Amino acid sequence: MKAAAFEYVRPADLAGAVKALAGMPGEAKPLGGGQSLGPMLNLRLARPKLLVDVSRLESMRAIEDRGSLWRIGGAVTHSAIEDASLPGGEPLSSVARGIAYRTIRNRGTIGGSLAHADPAADWPLALPALGAEVVIAGPGGERRVTAATFMHGAFATALAEDELVVAVEVPKLSAGARWGYWKFCRKTGEFPEASAAVLLDAQRKVARLWVGALNGAPQPMEALAADLAQRGGLAASEDAVSRALERVAPDLDPAQRRLHITAVRRAVQQATE
Numbered sequence: 001m002k003a004a005a006f007e008y009v010r011p012a013d014l015a016g017a018v019k020a021l022a023g024m025p026g027e028a029k030p031l032g033g034g035q036s037l038g039p040m041l042n043l044r045l046a047r048p049k050l051l052v053d054v055s056r057l058e059s060m061r062a063i064e065d066r067g068s069l070w071r072i073g074g075a076v077t078h079s080a081i082e083d084a085s086l087p088g089g090e091p092l093s094s095v096a097r098g099i100a101y102r103t104i105r106n107r108g109t110i111g112g113s114l115a116h117a118d119p120a121a122d123w124p125l126a127l128p129a130l131g132a133e134v135v136i137a138g139p140g141g142e143r144r145v146t147a148a149t150f151m152h153g154a155f156a157t158a159l160a161e162d163e164l165v166v167a168v169e170v171p172k173l174s175a176g177a178r179w180g181y182w183k184f185c186r187k188t189g190e191f192p193e194a195s196a197a198v199l200l201d202a203q204r205k206v207a208r209l210w211v212g213a214l215n216g217a218p219q220p221m222e223a224l225a226a227d228l229a230q231r232g233g234l235a236a237s238e239d240a241v242s243r244a245l246e247r248v249a250p251d252l253d254p255a256q257r258r259l260h261i262t263a264v265r266r267a268v269q270q271a272t273e
Contacts, residue, residue: 003041010053014060014137014166020052022139022162030054030164032075032112035104060111060166068172074111074135074165081110088172091179091199095126098181101189111165114147117217119154120191125212126181128220129197132170138163151217174203180270182263183213194259196267200229211248211264219248221264228268236268 011017021028028050031037040046054060060075063084070089072081081096082105099105099122113123114134127134127147134150136143138160145158147168152158159165173179178200183192195212207229212218224236224244241264245257252260 004044004047006041006048007050008053009050010056014054014057017052017054017057017164018137018139018162020050021164024050025161028052028162030115032109033077033107034112035100035108036112036116036118054164055109066169070170070172071135071167072110072170073167074114075109076111078105078108078110078113088174089170091126091130091173091181092170094179095122095181098122098183104189110168114150114168115157115159115165117151117153117155117157118191119216119218120193120195120213122183122195124151125195125210125218126197127168127170128218129199129208129210130170131199131206131208132168134158134165135167135169136163137166142166144169148220153216171204173199174201176203177201177206178271180267180272182266182270184259184263192263194256194263196260196264198225198228198264198267198271200225200271202229209264209268211245211260213260213263214249215251221245221248223247224264228272236265238265241265 009020011020029048031051031053032055055075057075060073062073063076064071070086078096078099081092086092110123113121132147133144134147139162150158180198183195185192192213197210199208207225209221209225210218221244241261245260
């Protein structure tokens with residue numbers, strides 16, 4: 001199929017992009033790598049009247065070391081993150097490396113993935129576990145939303161119709177931090193059927209455990225994460241994970257539940273070994 005007719009602009013700067021989106025609220029879409037939006041256009045699941053290309057905006061293509069955190073522009077590709085040296089942000093490169101195929105990573109962007117908000121995508125799961133913030137720009141200026149609250153549900157986010165993701169800011173981990181990330185895919189490159197992310201950083205007094213690939217947004221398993229931290233990161237038992245999963249995702253069928261329990265336990269195992 002072919003996309004419905006649309007207009008296309010490539011603004012020179014972020015201000016121009018925000019102005020273009022604000023000029024046609026609800027009828028304009030920002031375009032980054034197009035790895036999600038492109039197929040939706042061709043299937044006519046999305047029919048914007050205007051595409052605003054932000055893929056070449058220099059202010060959104062930078063990876064910056066800001067002391068205690070890494071700031072990654074919304075138009076930075078997965079492969080750029082994969083190839084970057086990010087002391088204290090090594091999980092970012094690891095997660096990026098596992099996204100789809102290299103050809104997709106060369107085009108897909110971190111901001112586009114967040115804005116698309118597929119429940120099974122990697123960044124909507126990994127960034128809340130890392131304690132990231134999402135920087136959003138719109139006609140009223142910039143604002144920040146925690147990655148944990150950015151995604152409201154499947155394909156639903158905190159973005160207004162005239163806003164876009166300009167960057168994510170990810171706190172650096174301490175030297176002793178431990179990270180685990182596990183996902184089940186039927187074959188390499190596909191979206192996972194179950195996924196989980198774990199961060200244990202005793203120096204920063206941080207313990208987070210998130211489960212993804214649910215029917216809606218990824219969910220935190222706060223009590224289980226606190227228990228892991230209190231016990232020094234000992235492996236999570238199947239019963240403990242099952243009870244925690246029942247609280248955050250009671251609608252999973254038995255096969256889905258089994259996959260998610262195993263994903264959580266393997267992510268914890270990675271983080272505690």
